[in-house]
Amino acid sequence: MxxxxxxxxxxxxxxxxxxxxxxxxxxxxxxxxxxxxxxxxxxxxxxxxxxxxxxxxxxxxxxxxxxxxxxxxxxxxxVNSCQFCGECCRYKLAMHWEFRIFCCHDCLLQRCISRNSLMNDWKVSGELLACLQQVITPPRSKQKLFLVSDIIKTLSEYHDIEAENKRLIWIQEKQSYINNMIREHKKYKAQFELIRLFDLTF
Missing domain, CATH: 1.20.1280 (Monooxygenase)
Incomplete structure (x- = not known):
């Protein structure tokens, strides 16, 4: 019917x-x-x-x-489980709105790199570092993490630009965009946590 x-x-x-x-x-x-x-x-x-x-x-x-x-x-x-490993324990899971990722801490770490590693091992300059979206971690966390897939995409965009003056413009626009997105992501993340706090069916 x-x-x-x-x-x-x-x-x-x-x-x-x-x-x-x-x-x-x-x-x-x-x-x-x-x-x-x-x-x-x-x-x-x-x-x-x-x-x-x-x-x-x-x-x-x-x-x-x-x-x-x-x-x-x-x-x-x-969504109620880690998008990578299927972990269902709500206390091990977090929404990382900046990347539309809901996952456990272990899976997040497997896909991220620290700020120090970016600067020391990847040789990413401070200018370009400011063009990368940082993973929003709990306030007491000392880790500054970046998603590897996002790093590769962003650096690829930068290196595809040949003219130096256009690279400088790209950096300025990207940094401004990231600053705006940080505010938006925090807003949506707070909303998500409030919804899950009162959603007893989760």
């Missing part, structure tokens, strides 16, 4: 479901996935937005720029 229901009725039903249920439904059949997984359909985005507003008990920010409601809901309310 569900396979023959008009889209209008399905949309109405879906608007009452929790994001976790929407993810489960998107795996049921091609019809549901078509309706629930489009990143450009305003109807699809409205379904997920309505679900987010309905099931998160306090106001939330809109998704970051270029992030779909599906991915936003997944990060806020659905």
């Amino acid at each position: 569900a396979s023959t229901l008009p889209f209008e009725i399905l949309i109405e039903i879906f608007s009452y479901l929790h994001p976790k249920d929407l993810y489960s439904l998107s795996l049921v059949c091609k019809r549901y996935r078509t309706l629930l997984w489009s990143k450009i359909s305003t109807t699809t985005q409205d379904i997920w937005r309505t679900s987010r507003i309905r099931y998160i008990l306090h106001p939330t920010f809109d998704p970051p720029e270029k992030m779909s409601e599906q991915q936003y809901n997944y990060l806020l309310m659905v």
Whole structure:
């Protein structure tokens, strides 16, 4: 019967479901996935937005720029295990919003490098270091970590620029971008932690 229901009725039903249920439904059949997984359909985005507003008990920010409601809901309310090893103990897990990574500390360390290693072993200058997004760690942590995949991508962008004057412009723009992103990432990370604090189903 569900396979023959008009889209209008399905949309109405879906608007009452929790994001976790929407993810489960998107795996049921091609019809549901078509309706629930489009990143450009305003109807699809409205379904997920309505679900987010309905099931998160306090106001939330809109998704970051270029992030779909599906991915936003997944990060806020659905993901519950390390994205690399599957660890499920909530006390071993953390969201690193700056890289859209939810993982345990061990898996994070395997994919990161310290500031000292970047400067001493990789010979990254202080100027370029300021162009890299640092992993947001707990306030009492003495480690300053950087994600290796992000380092490689950023350094590749820099070295692809041949003209020295264009490199200087790139550095200035990148540093400004990183400073703005630091504020945004902290805002979304705090929101995530507040949601998980009151979400007893996590």
